[in-house]
Amino acid sequence: MKTIVGLEIHVQLATATKLFCGCSTDYRDDGPNTHCCPICLGLPGSLPRLNRKAVEYGLLVAKALDMRVLEESDFARKNYFYPDLAKAYQITQSDRPLAVEGTVEIEDDEGHEKIVRITRVHLEEDPGRLVHVAGASKYSLVDYNRSGIPLLEIVTEPDMRSPQEARRFLNKLRTILEYLGVFDGEREGALRVDANISIEGSARVEVKNISSYKGVEKALTFEATRQRNLLRRGQTVARETRHFMEGRGITTSARGKEEAHDYRYFPDPDLGPIRVADRVAAIDLPELPTARKNRFMAQYGISLNHARTLTGDPRLADFYEHVAPADPILAATWAADILLGELNYRNMSIAAVPADRIRELLALLRAETITDAAGVQVLREMLDACAAGRPCEKPADIVKREGLARATGDDFVAIVQAVIASNPQAVEDYRAGKKGALNFIVGQVMKETRGRADPRELGRIVSECIEKGGV
Template sequence: MEERETIIGLEIHCQLDTRSKMFCGCSTDFRDDEPNTHTCPVCLGLPGSMPMVNKRAIEFALKVAKALNCAINEESEFSRKNYFYPDLDKAYQITQYDKPLAEWGKLLIDGDNGEREIRITRIHLEEDPGRSVHMGTTDRGKYTLIDYNRAGIPLIEIVTEPDLRSPKEARKFLNKLRATLEYLNVFDSEKEGSLRVDANISLKGSERVEVKNISSYKGVEKALTFEVTRQRNLIRRGQRIARETRHFVEARGVTTSSRSKEEENDYRYFPEPDLLPLRVASWVDAIDLPELPDARRERFVSQYGISSEHAKTLTGGLKLAEFYEAVAPADPALAATWTADYLLGELNYRDFTIEAMPRELFKELITLVKGDAITDKSAVEILRIILDAVKEGKEPERPQAIVDRLGLAKSSGDQVTQMIDEVIVEQPAAVADYYAGKMQALNFLVGQVMKKCRGRADPGHLNILLKEKLDKKV
């Protein structure tokens, strides 16, 4: 049976990094504070309270819309979306419905089969509901606590067309969008709950399923991969795919049925009577966009002469791009290779961000590699020693101090020559195999010299020296 095409559309809820909430003056800096302490009559929805729109939130949303090539509507309008849920204190959410702030944008990604344009259906403003804290798991919890500190945080919802064709493409889109939002300085990806995703997924010709409130980039790919497998298995067994809302249980990597899918009329939308329509399209001309990821990638290639692949990796996040530009003066090409190919792997292994690596120490490490003072193997060892010190909360040593303490300086020419002579004497069988035409014997001899010098020599250079010395003896 031919497998059906996967069709995915995303609804991304992004908290705007403003100091106050969407419709009141309560602080958004609540994450380390006691629950229910950043509230007022407006964000609690108490009778008689009146909302007032946060101008900075509108400016941030317009900035995002402009960066995503959206058309700004001449007039947009807030509506009430009515539904009951414990963390929705007013029993309605102020959002935008049939008159959103902006529509019809696009974002380019590296898709499964080359560069692809993902269409943006709409961007609209709304307020975040409160937060449910489940004591136990969401499906088997003993009880749930409600924290209204988050109620009223400014959100933009970015809705895509169903243009994504795999879970991997969905994750790539989110990574590109996250980077764009960071470059715009409207969003802090490191804040808990700052980005949440609802994913609509179907196999061509089948009913659409919505997977709600996925809270991580990896989680999106995992949830959608599980859902593709689940739906394909149902089709193979001749069963019907139900139109429903499902919840992603991240700890188990599965989706579970939550409820039947709501229709728009279930929410009883109507215009928010306490807020006037927005007419802000004219504000866009005054918004200056910063250098965005694609433009920065092109500049890195032209200015620093690095590969397009390295440039793509290094511009994948604002802080990573800034880190690279800070260390590039040591040697742009080496800095790109060591940041993208070595440092990021070590950081990911330790669940660190780029900020964990002291820039000056990394520049010194690059300088040592460039000056041929240490081997790549020794440089990796030094990098790990520095990051392990950071993980333990200690002050890391400078790379040169580590070289001196552990004797990691590259072996000199005379030392290497002496070690080669010793290995030739100590390994007569391997030498005989080399003369018999077994070229793998040369690799063995190189390994023996590397062992003697504790990795402080270049294997490629050793290969040349050993071959020259052996060939002279013939």
């Protein structure tokens, strides 16, 4: 049974002011209802005025996705009950959106290149936010600070065939948006997803307001399993809207699915048509992820996997280019395989890491002043200092203070002999031809030497000691 997935992605554009008024969009550290005015509250007599920067950002995204910008687009009123939208309607684009017919390239589940078609992108205003208060009397409060924030809605065709493909698409789209500089992915609620999913031949279900990339994969995985189980039992899948309960990892029924006519769209009489198609040719795009990935492989000679990882975040790509010149391969290995893992473990951003200190660490590794194991210890000490807000110490100073400078394996013969003596079973396994036994003994020696010796050289010394009868 084939899974069919299409997505509707709502992206908060990083403009300084709201879509139709001059209220600041930088509201997250301020009190509720402090970034409001008669326009975004929909008070009688107020008139909207379109934010030029939001339109420019929309055109930038449309060009990056290779879309056709309509000669004329317009705004409509979407009449629907939003508890957190004071006007009781939303200003959006309906029949004539900003742009149509685009593409994004991703990998399918077999690792092959795949095109996901973009149906349309259009501008609309964000509703406010409900704050649910629990207690003896359950009630909700409304914060209108978010009401009127510019949203760019990006709608795909149902071209994805698994939750994993949907997540890869979102990661690729997020990266493109970050390269364009049109949104801030670190902000809460900056990207929200409505996912449409069906099993081929059955009804489509919409899962609303998923707020994370992992959440999209989890919600779709649960929903695909739920729908398949219904069909296996001979039941039908209801066409409906469901909510994803992230804490429980399930979807729950919210209401029957609305059709377009339920929203009673009609042209907004206070906003004229937009004619901006002639501006697209003059837009200069930055180097986008796919182009940068290809350049990294050609210019630096790094692997496809490393290039994909390093260009998946523009800040990480910039960081790599700063540390790469002396030894691009070594820099790619440490940035993509080691540094990124350490940052994820600490929930740190690459922006918190001083690139010059990493260059100094790579220089020590390149000169074989320290081993890889010692290098990881040094890196961890530097990152821990950054995470705690302390000055990042020079790698050479950490090496000196902790005694991590590389030593020759001959300096550790006594330790090797002691480890061999305390692990007779591993010695017997080695003599019996079990390959893992040598690695185990070398690992024990590495622990005792705190990573100061080269593992390959230790392997030679361990083998020689055992062959000479060192038990």
